[in-house]
Amino acid sequence: MRSPVARGEEAQAPPRPPAARRPWWRSRAAKGAAYASPAAAFVVMFFVVPLLLVGRMSASEWPLLQGDQGTNFPDNFDGMTDDRLFWPAVGFTLKYTVIVVAILLVLAMIMALIVQERRPGVTFFRTAYFLPVALGLASASLLFWGFFSPSIGPIDPILRDLGLIDGNIRWIGTPNMALLSTIALVVWKFAGFFMIILLVGLQSIPTEVYEAARIDGANRVQTFFRVTLPLLRPSLALVLILSITGSLLAFDQFFILTNGGPDNSTVTVVMLIYREAFQRFDLGTAAALSVVVLVVLLVVNIVQFRFLRRGTD
Amino acid sequence: MRHATRTRRRLRLVSIAASFAALAMVASSCGGDDDGNGDAGDGNGDEGDTAAEGDAADGMGVDDGSTITMWTRAATEAQSQRLVDAYNESHENQVELTVVPTDDYLPRLGTAAGAGELPDVVGLDVVFVPQFTTVGAFLDITDRIEALPFADSIAPSHVDVGTFEDRKHVVPHTMDLSVYFYNKDLYEQAGLDPEQPPATLEEFAEHARAIDDLGDDVHGTFFGGNCPGCYVFTWWPSIWADGHEVMNDDGTEAMLDSPEAQAVYDVWKGLVEDDVIAPGTQDEAGPTWTGVFPEGDIGIMPMPSTTLGLMPEDFETGVAPIRGIDGGESTFVGGDSVGIAANSEVPDQAWNFIAWTLSDEAQIEVVAANDDVVARTDLATNKYSEQDERLVTINEVAAQGRTPYTLKFWEAFNDPQGPWLPLVRGYVFGDGSTIEADNEAITAVLQSG
Numbered sequence: 181m182r183s184p185v186a187r188g189e190e191a192q193a194p195p196r197p198p199a200a201r202r203p204w205w206r207s208r209a210a211k212g213a214a215y216a217s218p219a220a221a222f223v224v225m226f227f228v229v230p231l232l233l234v235g236r237m238s239a240s241e242w243p244l245l246q247g248d249q250g251t252n253f254p255d256n257f258d259g260m261t262d263d264r265l266f267w268p269a270v271g272f273t274l275k276y277t278v279i280v281v282a283i284l285l286v287l288a289m290i291m292a293l294i295v296q297e298r299r300p301g302v303t304f305f306r307t308a309y310f311l312p313v314a315l316g317l318a319s320a321s322l323l324f325w326g327f328f329s330p331s332i333g334p335i336d337p338i339l340r341d342l343g344l345i346d347g348n349i350r351w352i353g354t355p356n357m358a359l360l361s362t363i364a365l366v367v368w369k370f371a372g373f374f375m376i377i378l379l380v381g382l383q384s385i386p387t388e389v390y391e392a393a394r395i396d397g398a399n400r401v402q403t404f405f406r407v408t409l410p411l412l413r414p415s416l417a418l419v420l421i422l423s424i425t426g427s428l429l430a431f432d433q434f435f436i437l438t439n440g441g442p443d444n445s446t447v448t449v450v451m452l453i454y455r456e457a458f459q460r461f462d463l464g465t466a467a468a469l470s471v472v473v474l475v476v477l478l479v480v481n482i483v484q485f486r487f488l489r490r491g492t493d
Numbered sequence: 494m495r496h497a498t499r500t501r502r503r504l505r506l507v508s509i510a511a512s513f514a515a516l517a518m519v520a521s522s523c524g525g526d527d528d529g530n531g532d533a534g535d536g537n538g539d540e541g542d543t544a545a546e547g548d549a550a551d552g553m554g555v556d557d558g559s560t561i562t563m564w565t566r567a568a569t570e571a572q573s574q575r576l577v578d579a580y581n582e583s584h585e586n587q588v589e590l591t592v593v594p595t596d597d598y599l600p601r602l603g604t605a606a607g608a609g610e611l612p613d614v615v616g617l618d619v620v621f622v623p624q625f626t627t628v629g630a631f632l633d634i635t636d637r638i639e640a641l642p643f644a645d646s647i648a649p650s651h652v653d654v655g656t657f658e659d660r661k662h663v664v665p666h667t668m669d670l671s672v673y674f675y676n677k678d679l680y681e682q683a684g685l686d687p688e689q690p691p692a693t694l695e696e697f698a699e700h701a702r703a704i705d706d707l708g709d710d711v712h713g714t715f716f717g718g719n720c721p722g723c724y725v726f727t728w729w730p731s732i733w734a735d736g737h738e739v740m741n742d743d744g745t746e747a748m749l750d751s752p753e754a755q756a757v758y759d760v761w762k763g764l765v766e767d768d769v770i771a772p773g774t775q776d777e778a779g780p781t782w783t784g785v786f787p788e789g790d791i792g793i794m795p796m797p798s799t800t801l802g803l804m805p806e807d808f809e810t811g812v813a814p815i816r817g818i819d820g821g822e823s824t825f826v827g828g829d830s831v832g833i834a835a836n837s838e839v840p841d842q843a844w845n846f847i848a849w850t851l852s853d854e855a856q857i858e859v860v861a862a863n864d865d866v867v868a869r870t871d872l873a874t875n876k877y878s879e880q881d882e883r884l885v886t887i888n889e890v891a892a893q894g895r896t897p898y899t900l901k902f903w904e905a906f907n908d909p910q911g912p913w914l915p916l917v918r919g920y921v922f923g924d925g926s927t928i929e930a931d932n933e934a935i936t937a938v939l940q941s942g
Contacts, residue, residue: 244607245628265910330773331781353719353776439778439909441719443918447910458600460904461607461624 237467256468288374355445381415552640554845611834666831690813704792720779727795734817744899
């Protein structure tokens with residue numbers, strides 16, 4: 181409740197002219213929208229529209245050569261599990277993801293810790309670790325395919341000349357070796373990239389925190405697990421999200437290096453999508469698979485974020 | 494704290510958006526049809542749709558300085574490029590050749606056909622032709638073919654495979670036949686007569702064993718053991734050679750578990766078990782399978798005839814027909830067929846190029862002159878083949894060759910994840926216990942919609 185005095189002051193004040201209203205197109209909001217519109221248009225054109233198209237394809241009979249033959253929902257989704265390669269591909273993709281993410285995370289962390297502090301030679305190691313990142317994945321896969329080829333690869337002849345082996349090593353000739361060889365390629369290619377992310381995270385941790393831990397009597401192991409890892413959580417989250425998403429979407433490395441073999445042992449889910457779309461010419465089933473992968477990735481990332489957020493609130 | 498929460502929220506949004514974007518890219522990369530109708534032409538490829546018919550009355554099309562676009566796969570680039578270069582030099586029309594990596598060719602072609610954006614002239618592995626003719630991707634060129642003065646002499650395999658509802662859509666462009674290549678130097682060293690190549694499949698195995706006994710780095714034979722297309726190309730002729738079949742006539746039922754087929758697999762299985770094959774055979778997925786023989790350490794193996802010109806001169810290469818168990822001979826008539834895309838705006842000019850590639854001039858001075866197989870039976874013996882008996886052998890065996898017909902060739906036989914590779918690998922490298930189930934799986938694919 182206002183005081184009478186205040187009410188009196190208000191009464192004596194001259195009436196203020198109504199503020200001149202700017203036209204909407206000169207408002208801050210309109211300017212903001214104008215700045216954002218190119219990016220928004222880009223997102224709509226190259227993200228929203230393709231997504232809607234994929235959604236429509238997934239609910240349609242859509243051979244590549246004949247085009248849209250009308251809605252057939254949910255046939256494409258029902259039919260995808262009938263493919264004898266579907267469940268093995270799902271299982272293999274998950275297995276590959278678990279193995280490669282674990283190796284990448286541990287190795288990138290070790291590499292980041294090695295090159296964290298400035299000391300003689302560290303620049304060389306940083307460069308050496310990061311160098312494979314500059315190579316495209318397809319090129320790297322082709323390079324490794326050449327290395328592993330029983331016909332033209334140099335590794336076997338070198339090992340034979342050194343007397344280490346007799347005959348050939350079947351680098352991509354057995355299911356386990358094909359998986360391990362591909363993992364070797366991916367780790368070689370991406371460990372440096374994740375090392376850089378973790379290195380940036382490590383260097384953003386204030387030295388005072390380490391000093392405080394040392395004063396409190398923490399040894400190196402305790403410091404790592406009680407100080408470094410918790411403060412590195414945002415960087416670890418990024419590494420996990422990128423590596424898990426990338427592994428679940430694995431395609432190039434297997435397509436080039438193993439072509440899904442031997443005996444269909446290295447077929448990934450995205451290879452199935454490619455096969456359905458461009459080799460079996462069935463865009464509908466390919467789109468349905470894409471939608472399923474999209475949903476799975478969304479769930480995985482949401483779960484990851486919820487998990488990693490715990491403890492920081 | 495509020496700032497931290499907001500940051501996390503943003504991060505979450507960014508993550509979700511990133512996931513969507515990643516998936517959208519994967520999914521959208523699968524799309525190839527911008528307008529959504531996927532029309533691969535008018536559906537019937539009726540040449541009456543085109544305007545400049547009058548000029549094509551002589552059967553050789555129109556040469557008026559037009560630009561003609563053409564696609565081919567890398568595997569047959571050399572042959573196509575030579576024909577294009579010779580045509581461009583002697584004609585007003587100019588052909589612009591685009592070479593696509595072989596493994597990407599079928600997807601690229603399918604996407605273009607779906608969008609109605611095929612080039613004027615389409616070169617295509619002959620086994621995939623039915624997949625495109627049945628959806629109207631090619632122009633009906635029946636009348637154009639029949640108007641050619643040498644129409645009856647065009648090698649029939651490719652034309653037959655491209656015939657749909659009694660209308661012809663393609664002609665042969667490059668002929669690639671499977672034949673035995675054998676190293677005459679190694680034959681001599683092994684005490685074999687280099688002028689007496691194998692007369693039966695069993696004899697082929699005997700020769701391979703004899704050469705393998707030379708030891709050191711010499712091996713009897715080699716094959717693409719993880720390459721489904723290589724098996725088709727090099728082993729099926731041994732089944733055909735004695736008059737047996739791999740499929741029924743309309744390509745809807747596989748017969749690859751027949752006793753006759755198993756007899757062929759058994760010969761190869763024996764070579765595998767006796768370690769007569771070179772290292773790496775079991776893992777050879779295709780890209781380098783033709784690169785082993787030229788190294789000079791392999792006695793005899795089935796090879797593509799198109800590689801004859803690439804053989805080194807430091808040993809003498811002999812050529813012989815692929816044999817069956819009973820001594821018959823046959824070959825897989827592969828290579829590329831060529832047709833006019835239904836969406837072509839210059840079909841008469843495109844036909845001018847195609848018709849010229851089949852002419853005496855092109856077949857002798859371009860194709861035969863470069864040790865390639867001619868696409869006309871009346872030119873099988875020519876001034877170049879007379880100088881090289883190996884070319885005569887190849888040209889002659891072409892007449893006994895086969896090109897299998899099915900609408901599902903890629904899915905059933907060429908797909909590395911398809912049912913054919915497990916059948917043949919399971920038999921040759923395993924115990925063969927799944928051969929009947931694998932054959933049924935192939936039939937299921939052949940009959941799928």
